Amino acid sequence: MTIKNLDWQNLGFGYIKTDYRYIAYWKDGKWSKGELTQDNVLHISEASSSLHYGQQCFEGLKAYRCKDGSINLFRPEQNAERLQKSCQRLLMPEVPTEMFIDACKQLVKANQDWLAPYGTGATLYLRPFVIGVGDNLGLSPATEYIFSIFCSPVGAYFKGGMKPTNFIVSEYDRAAPHGTGAAKVGGNYAASLYPGKLAKQRNFSDCIYLDPTTHTKIEEVGAANFFGITKDNKFVTPLSPSILPSITKYSLLYLAKKRLGLEAIEGDIYINELDQFKEAGACGTAAVITPIGGIQYGDNFHVFYSETEVGEITQKLYNELTGIQFGDIEAPEGWIVKVE
Ligand SMILES: *Cc1c(COP(=O)(O)O)cnc(C)c1O
Numbered sequence: 001m002t003i004k005n006l007d008w009q010n011l012g013f014g015y016i017k018t019d020y021r022y023i024a025y026w027k028d029g030k031w032s033k034g035e036l037t038q039d040n041v042l043h044i045s046e047a048s049s050s051l052h053y054g055q056q057c058f059e060g061l062k063a064y065r066c067k068d069g070s071i072n073l074f075r076p077e078q079n080a081e082r083l084q085k086s087c088q089r090l091l092m093p094e095v096p097t098e099m100f101i102d103a104c105k106q107l108v109k110a111n112q113d114w115l116a117p118y119g120t121g122a123t124l125y126l127r128p129f130v131i132g133v134g135d136n137l138g139l140s141p142a143t144e145y146i147f148s149i150f151c152s153p154v155g156a157y158f159k160g161g162m163k164p165t166n167f168i169v170s171e172y173d174r175a176a177p178h179g180t181g182a183a184k185v186g187g188n189y190a191a192s193l194y195p196g197k198l199a200k201q202r203n204f205s206d207c208i209y210l211d212p213t214t215h216t217k218i219e220e221v222g223a224a225n226f227f228g229i230t231k232d233n234k235f236v237t238p239l240s241p242s243i244l245p246s247i248t249k250y251s252l253l254y255l256a257k258k259r260l261g262l263e264a265i266e267g268d269i270y271i272n273e274l275d276q277f278k279e280a281g282a283c284g285t286a287a288v289i290t291p292i293g294g295i296q297y298g299d300n301f302h303v304f305y306s307e308t309e310v311g312e313i314t315q316k317l318y319n320e321l322t323g324i325q326f327g328d329i330e331a332p333e334g335w336i337v338k339v340e
Contacts, residue, residue, distance in 0.1 A: 004113050004153075010118035011155025013286060018151055020110040022103045024094045025277070026145035034103055036110050040150065049132035049142040054187040057086035058129040060285045061247075063108045063151070063339060067117045071108060071339040074325050076101050083128060086183040091141040092130050100128065101337065108246045108339045109151050114153050114315060118326065121156030125286070144250035154286075162310045162318060164293035166301075167221055167282075169271060170195040170207035174220060175211030177213045181242030188244075189223065196222065208295060211240055216271045221292070224284035225249040228269060228277035228304075229262075229313045236277075239266035248283045254332065255320050260313070270298055280304045289318045 017040055024034030049055035059079045064072040080100035087094045104126055116122030128149040164245030172195040174188055175181025181188065198209040205220030218226050218238055225246040227237040235256035237249055256264040280292040291314050293307035305311035323329030
């Protein structure tokens with residue numbers, strides 16, 4: 001093994017072509033035996049349902065290099081189960097959990113030279129996806145599918161430490177009240193590009209989406225979940241059927257309670273009741289924990305802990321979560337899967 005000589009400290013979150021990707025085909029009602037390939041270009045029918053009707057879903061998880069050189073995956077069975085739910089919602093064949101985890105392991109092993117050395121903060125991001133393919137003009141589920149995973153080295157999300165960033169509440173919705181908000185399906189993200197662009201034009205990192213029914217409660221922070229720490233030290237995160245159930249969020253709920261001794265709850269977070277929070281953050285596999293400096297809502301700009309400094313509890317949660325992921329802190333039972 002020879003780890004690549006990339007500028008690990010300055011890697012962003014972008015596509016870098018690695019040596020191998022995993023691919024399996026669904027045909028005649030079953031998955032082919034998946035294999036690794038060096039070809040990073042898909043050759044699919046122009047009439048594929050994924051291209052026209054958005055019949056596709058995806059996942060995101062990371063591989064982490066530990067101090068002893070070994071490699072960790074973080075709760076990959078949770079990604080497998082969420083992918084199964086997304087597939088159910090779009091009438092696509094499910095990828096069994098065992099097949100999913102085996103594919104992740106094969107892929108990481110084959111590309112391990114692309115996984116950063118311990119201590120750089122960089123990781124290998126895995127992007128599993130399922131797409132409807134084949135000749136299929138009318139609006140109906142495809143009869144053929146591809147399940148593939150590629151990976152790309154990604155940098156520490158925070159250059160020079162954890163820096164708070166600001167967000168703006170959008171007038172647009174990312175999901176409908178009984179739509180596909182809880183599924184990781186491409187259509188949700190295509191719809192979020194425009195509101196995201198408006199936010200960035202005004203120098204915000206991204207937008208905050210409110211609940212699509214009443215527009216009074218926080219749902220998502222761009223493509224990450226929201227959490228706040230109340231002045232009396234409760235960890236609070238929104239509960240709604242239209243947010244994407246973040247694995248990072250559920251992990252933080254657990255860690256806040258079991259490791260930090262905080263009360264940890266899922267519930268309504270009203271946008272006009274932000275004063276109750278002393279800290280706030282966005283969480284997800286890509287974002288890890290991004291402290292939120294302030295939120296613009298109409299003419300009002302609400303600052304949490306500070307626009308420049310990270311709050312104490314947010315920092316503790318970050319240390320606990322990343323410590324577990326990189327193997328420095330003992331993980332709760334079953335959270336770490338070794339790539340061997
Ligand atoms: C993927 C995603 C998240 C984060 O989920 P994790 O499982 O923590 O990576 C949050 N919100 C949206 C909209 C997402 O797509």
